[in-house]
Amino acid sequence: MKFEAVIGLEVHVQLDTKSKMFTRVPCGFGKPPNSLTDAVVLGLPGALPVMNREAIDKSIKVGLLLGCKIAPVCKWDRKNYFYPDMPKNYQITQFDQPICEGGEVEIELPGDSPAVMGEHRMVKLTRIHLEEDVGKLTHYENDSLVDYNRAGSPLLEIVSEPDMYSPEETFSFLTSLRNSLIYAGISSCDMEKGQLRCDANISVRPVGTKTLGTKVELKNLNTISGVKNGVEYEIKRQIKAIEEKEEIVQETRRWNPDQRYTTPMRSKEMAHDYRYFPDPDLMPVKIDQAWIDGIAKQVPEKPFDKQRRYMSELNLPYSITSALCPDFSLCQYFELVVSLTKDPKKVGNWVVNDLLRELSNANSETNPIAVEESPVTPQHLAELVDLIDKGVISNNVAKELFPEMFSSGKSASELVQEQGLEVKSDQGEIESICVRAIENDPDAAQKFRDGKEGAINALKGFVMKETRGQANPKVVDTMLRDLLSN
Amino acid sequence: MSNATIISKTAVELSRSLSEKELSSQEVAQAYLEQIDRVDPQVHAFLHRDDDDFLAQANASDKRRAEGNTLGPLDGIPVAIKDVISVQGQPLTAASKILENYISPYDATVIRKLKDAGAVIGGRLNLDEFAMGSSTENSAYGPTRNPWDFDRVPGGSSGGSSAAVASREAPLTLGSDTGGSIRQPASLCGVVGVKPTYGMVSRYGLAAFASSLDQIGPFSQTVEDAALLLETISGHDPLDSTSFPTEVPQYSAALRDPLTPCTLGLPKEFFGEGIDDEVRKAIDETIEFYKSLGHKIVEISLPTTDLAVPVYYVIATAEASSNLARYDGIRYTSRSEQSENAINVYAKSRGEGFGEEVKRRCILGAYGLSSGYYDAYYLKAQKTRTLIREDFSRVFKEVDVILTPTAPTPAFKFGEKSNDPISMYLSDIFTISTNLAGLPALSVPCGFTNSGLPIGMQLIGQAFEESSLLSIAHAYDREHRFGCQSPNI
Numbered sequence: 001m002k003f004e005a006v007i008g009l010e011v012h013v014q015l016d017t018k019s020k021m022f023t024r025v026p027c028g029f030g031k032p033p034n035s036l037t038d039a040v041v042l043g044l045p046g047a048l049p050v051m052n053r054e055a056i057d058k059s060i061k062v063g064l065l066l067g068c069k070i071a072p073v074c075k076w077d078r079k080n081y082f083y084p085d086m087p088k089n090y091q092i093t094q095f096d097q098p099i100c101e102g103g104e105v106e107i108e109l110p111g112d113s114p115a116v117m118g119e120h121r122m123v124k125l126t127r128i129h130l131e132e133d134v135g136k137l138t139h140y141e142n143d144s145l146v147d148y149n150r151a152g153s154p155l156l157e158i159v160s161e162p163d164m165y166s167p168e169e170t171f172s173f174l175t176s177l178r179n180s181l182i183y184a185g186i187s188s189c190d191m192e193k194g195q196l197r198c199d200a201n202i203s204v205r206p207v208g209t210k211t212l213g214t215k216v217e218l219k220n221l222n223t224i225s226g227v228k229n230g231v232e233y234e235i236k237r238q239i240k241a242i243e244e245k246e247e248i249v250q251e252t253r254r255w256n257p258d259q260r261y262t263t264p265m266r267s268k269e270m271a272h273d274y275r276y277f278p279d280p281d282l283m284p285v286k287i288d289q290a291w292i293d294g295i296a297k298q299v300p301e302k303p304f305d306k307q308r309r310y311m312s313e314l315n316l317p318y319s320i321t322s323a324l325c326p327d328f329s330l331c332q333y334f335e336l337v338v339s340l341t342k343d344p345k346k347v348g349n350w351v352v353n354d355l356l357r358e359l360s361n362a363n364s365e366t367n368p369i370a371v372e373e374s375p376v377t378p379q380h381l382a383e384l385v386d387l388i389d390k391g392v393i394s395n396n397v398a399k400e401l402f403p404e405m406f407s408s409g410k411s412a413s414e415l416v417q418e419q420g421l422e423v424k425s426d427q428g429e430i431e432s433i434c435v436r437a438i439e440n441d442p443d444a445a446q447k448f449r450d451g452k453e454g455a456i457n458a459l460k461g462f463v464m465k466e467t468r469g470q471a472n473p474k475v476v477d478t479m480l481r482d483l484l485s486n
Numbered sequence: 487m488s489n490a491t492i493i494s495k496t497a498v499e500l501s502r503s504l505s506e507k508e509l510s511s512q513e514v515a516q517a518y519l520e521q522i523d524r525v526d527p528q529v530h531a532f533l534h535r536d537d538d539d540f541l542a543q544a545n546a547s548d549k550r551r552a553e554g555n556t557l558g559p560l561d562g563i564p565v566a567i568k569d570v571i572s573v574q575g576q577p578l579t580a581a582s583k584i585l586e587n588y589i590s591p592y593d594a595t596v597i598r599k600l601k602d603a604g605a606v607i608g609g610r611l612n613l614d615e616f617a618m619g620s621s622t623e624n625s626a627y628g629p630t631r632n633p634w635d636f637d638r639v640p641g642g643s644s645g646g647s648s649a650a651v652a653s654r655e656a657p658l659t660l661g662s663d664t665g666g667s668i669r670q671p672a673s674l675c676g677v678v679g680v681k682p683t684y685g686m687v688s689r690y691g692l693a694a695f696a697s698s699l700d701q702i703g704p705f706s707q708t709v710e711d712a713a714l715l716l717e718t719i720s721g722h723d724p725l726d727s728t729s730f731p732t733e734v735p736q737y738s739a740a741l742r743d744p745l746t747p748c749t750l751g752l753p754k755e756f757f758g759e760g761i762d763d764e765v766r767k768a769i770d771e772t773i774e775f776y777k778s779l780g781h782k783i784v785e786i787s788l789p790t791t792d793l794a795v796p797v798y799y800v801i802a803t804a805e806a807s808s809n810l811a812r813y814d815g816i817r818y819t820s821r822s823e824q825s826e827n828a829i830n831v832y833a834k835s836r837g838e839g840f841g842e843e844v845k846r847r848c849i850l851g852a853y854g855l856s857s858g859y860y861d862a863y864y865l866k867a868q869k870t871r872t873l874i875r876e877d878f879s880r881v882f883k884e885v886d887v888i889l890t891p892t893a894p895t896p897a898f899k900f901g902e903k904s905n906d907p908i909s910m911y912l913s914d915i916f917t918i919s920t921n922l923a924g925l926p927a928l929s930v931p932c933g934f935t936n937s938g939l940p941i942g943m944q945l946i947g948q949a950f951e952e953s954s955l956l957s958i959a960h961a962y963d964r965e966h967r968f969g970c971q972s973p974n975i
Contacts (some may be wrong), residue, residue, distance in 0.1 A: 039592050043812040045580065045693035046572045046594055048726050080808050080855070084830050089811035144828075275855035277864060280697035282727050282807055426668075 561604025584839025594691020666917025676940025
C-alpha cells in the first residue's frame with residue numbers, strides 16, 4: 001500500500017513592535033534577564049493590560065497580505081493554565097474570533113533544475129490570531145530560572161489547513177511565509193532568536209483515501225530545515241508503524257534535532273482544559289473599513305508577484321529572480337541600482353553573483369552584514385556598470401575590481417584612477433605593443449597573412465597580457481589588422 | 487482643638503479648618519493616630535500602618551499650605567486604604583497569607599490622583615481575603631469588629647474601610663465593591679459608601695477579584711464628603727481599558743444646586759420576605775421623607791432580581807479563578823516549604839496561602855468555565871446578566887433613582903453565617919444586581935435599630951449619573967446626618 005502524508009503547520013511569529021502587546025515596556029532580545037518588565041508583564045496585583053495598536057495594525061497588514069478576511073471586532077480571551085514562564089498563569093489570546101480568517105500562502109515546489117521555475121500552488125490558511133508571548137525557562141540541576149523579557153511580546157499564530165503533502169511543501173510554505181512577513185516589515189523572523197517558531201500536525205493515509213489519519217503534533221522544530229527533517233522523520237515513523245500494524249496514537253511529540261528522531265511528550269488524555277473565556281480587562285475593539293483601508297496602503301507587493309514582474313517587465317531570467325526576490329532588502333538594492341542605470345539584467349547579474357558572494361564571504365556569525373550595510377553602495381554599483389558601458393573599463397577589470405570596492409568601500413572610479421586601470425585607447429602606445437606582438441610571434445602573423453583568421457587571437461592575447469587587459473579590444477583589433485596588411 | 491473634636495469632623499469640616507488655619511494637617515494626623523492607637527486594638531480595622539510616612543505626608547501638606555501652594559480641598563486630609571489597592575512602597579496583602587511579604591512597587595491610579603490632590607494616604611485596611619465575603623471574617627489576619635457592637639461583623643468585604651470611618655480612625659477611606667462590598671459594610675457600620683458606575687474610577691492598581699464587576703469607591707460620614715472623594719478619584723485612565731472616557735462632573739459643587747423634583751422607584755421584588763422589621767420601618771420613614779420633599783414615589787418591578795445572586799456567583803467566581811491564578815508561589819507570593827517540584831509549588835503554595843472561601847470560589851469558578859460546562863454556566867450567566875441590565879434600562883425610563891434597603895438586616899453576629907455560605911451570599915441580595923448592570927449605587931445611613939445598630943438605604947442611579955444620585959442622597963443626608971453619630975467606644 002502506498003501512503004501520503006497530510007501536514008498542517010502552526011507558525012508563531014513575534015511581531016516587530018516598539019512595545020509589548022499590553023504595556024509600554026519595549027520588546028527586545030539579548031537584554032539582561034528580567035530587565036524588560038513592569039507590573040503588567042510580571043502580573044503584579046492590580047496591573048491591567050492595555051492593547052498595543054501597532055500590533056493590531058501589523059496583524060491586519062499580515063491578513064491583507066495573505067488575503068484573509070479581517071474580523072470586524074478584535075476580541076480577547078484568556079487561556080488558563082499554570083506554567084512558570086507565564087506570569088499571570090493565563091495567556092491573553094484570541095479563541096473564537098481570530099483577527100484574520102482564511103487566506104493563503106503561495107508556495108513554489110523545487111523545479112527540475114535551479115534554473116527552471118517549479119510548480120506554484122496555494123496553501124490554504126485556517127486563521128491568524130494575536131496573543132502574548134511567554135517568558136523563557138532555563139533549567140539547571142536543582143533549580144530553574146525564568147526570564148520574562150520575552151513575556152508579553154506580541155505573537156501572531158498563523159494556522160494552516162492540513163493542506164501540505166510533503167516535507168518539501170512545508171519547507172516551501174515556511175520559506176514563502178517568512179519572505180512575505182519580512183517584506184511587509186512584520187517581523188525579522190529570525191528563528192534563532194525565537195521570532196519564528198513552528199509546530200506541525202502530521203498524519204498519513206493510504207493514497208486515494210480522503211479521510212484524515214490520526215494526527216500527531218510535532219514540537220521543537222526550531223529551524224526551517226528542522227521542520228523539513230522533523231516532518232520527514234515523523235512521516236516515515238507513522239508509515240512504518242502502520243505497516244507493522246501498530247496504532248498511531250493522537251499525541252504531541254518532540255523533534256530531537258541532534259539525534260534526528262521524535263519522542264512522545266504528552267498524550268491526548270493529558271491535554272489541558274484551558275477554560276477559555278473573554279478577558280474582562282479588555283474591551284473588544286471595532287476594526288472599521290477606514291482602519292483597514294489605511295493599512296491596505298502599506299501592504300507591499302508579494303515576493304512571487306515581484307518575481308513575476310521582474311521576469312515579465314524587466315526580462316530577467318528565472319535564475320536571477322529566484323535569487324533576488326526572496327530577499328526584500330536585496331530587491332530594494334537591486335531596484336535602486338536599476339533606477340540609476342539602464343540594464344536590469346546586467347545589474348541583476350552583479351547583485352546575484354558578485355554582491356551576494358562578497359556579502360556571504362564577509363558574513364560571520366559574530367558580525368553579520370546586511371545588504372543595507374554593503375560597502376558597495378547601489379550608487380557605487382551603478383557607477384561600475386556605467387564605466388563598463390562607456391568603455392572606460394573592461395568587464396574583466398570590473399570583475400576584479402568588485403571585491404576591492406567591497407573591501408575598501410571605495411567607488412569604482414576612485415580605484416580606476418588610483419590604479420590607472422582605464423581602458424587604453426592611446427594609438428601610439430597600443431601600436432608599439434602590437435608591433436612587439438608580431439615580432440614576438442612571427443608564425444602567427446604569417447598564418448594570419450595566409451588567411452587563417454583565427455591566428456590573430458594569439459597576437460591579441462599578447463597585447464591584452466602586456467596591457468593587463470586594459471587595452472580597448474576594438475582598437476587592438478584594428479591596429480593589428482592594419483599592421484599585418486602592410 | 488481637642489483630638490476628640492478633630493476626629494468628629496467630616497472631611498469638608500476638616501478642610502475648612504485647615505484652610506482657616508485653625509488646624510494643621512500635622513495635628514489632624516496626630517489626632518487620628520491617637521484614635522487608632524486607642525480603639526484599633528478592639529476594632530482591628532488596620533492591617534498595617536506606616537506612621538512615619540503618614541506624618542511626613544501631613545508635614546508636606548502643611549508646608550504647601552504655608553507656601554500658598556495648597557493642592558485643593560483634600561490637601562492634608564487623611565484617607566486610609568483598603569488593602570487591595572496598591573500604594574508604592576506599602577504592603578498589599580488582600581488579607582491573604584499568600585501575599586504576606588509583598589510590597590507594591592507602584593501606585594494605583596486612584597492613589598496617584600489622591601497624592602496629586604494632596605491627600606494624606608493612611609494605613610492599610612482589613613477586608614475579607616481578596617474581597618471575597620460579607621463580614622470580614624475571611625481575613626487571614628483576623629476579623630474587624632463593628633464599632634457599634636463588638637460582637638457583630640462590620641460587613642464586608644470592605645469591613646475595615648467602613649469600621650475605620652465609623653470609629654473615627656479616618657475621615658475618609660477607600661474600599662472596593664464587586665457585589666456590595668462597599669455598600670453593605672457602609673450600611674452595617676452606619677456610614678456613607680458609594681459604588682461608582684463601572685468604568686468611572688480606574689481599576690489600575692486594584693488587586694482584581696472579578697474584573698467586570700469591581701469598582702473602587704469612597705467611605706465617609708456624609709454624602710458631601712463622599713462626593714468630594716469620588717470626584718477626586720474618578721476619570722478616564724489610559725492604563726485601564728475598561729475605564730470610560732468621560733468628563734468628571736464636580737459632584738460636590740452640584741450638591742449645592744437646588745434639587746428638582748424627581749421620581750424614586752421602589753422595586754417590589756426588594757420589599758418581600760426576609761427583610762428585618764426595623765430595617766423596613768427605617769426605609770418607610772425615608773420614603774415618607776422624600777415624599778415630604780415633593781418627590782414622586784412609584785412601585786416598579788425588576789423581575790430578574792432573584793437571578794442576580796446565582797448569576798453573580800458564576801461570573802464573579804469564574805473571573806476570580808483566573809485573576810487569582812497569578813498568586814502561585816513562583817514570583818512574589820509566599821512559596822510553600824513543601825514544594826519539591828513545580829506542581830507542588832502551585833498546589834501547596836496555594837493550598838497553604840489561600841483561605842477556605844477563596845479556594846471555594848476558585849474551584850467554583852474554574853468549574854463553571856471548564857469544557858463541557860461553559861455553556862451551561864458561564865455563557866448562560868452572561869446572557870442572564872444582559873437580561874438584568876435590560877431590566878434596569880427599562881425601569882430607568884420611568885424613574886430617576888431606585889430606593890431599596892442596602893442589606894436585609896442590620897449587622898449580624900460573628901459566626902452567625904460563616905458556616906453557611908449561601909446565607910452569607912444572600913446578605914448581598916440587594917446590592918449584587920447593580921454590579922451586574924454596572925450601575926452606580928450608594929448606601930446612606932437612615933437610622934438605628936432599638937438596640938443601636940445602624941441601618942442603611944441604598945439608592946441606585948443610572949450609568950454615569952453619579953451627580954444626580956449624590957444630589958438625591960444628599961437631600962436626605964444633610965437633614966439627618968446619621969453618619970455623623972459616633973459609637974460610644
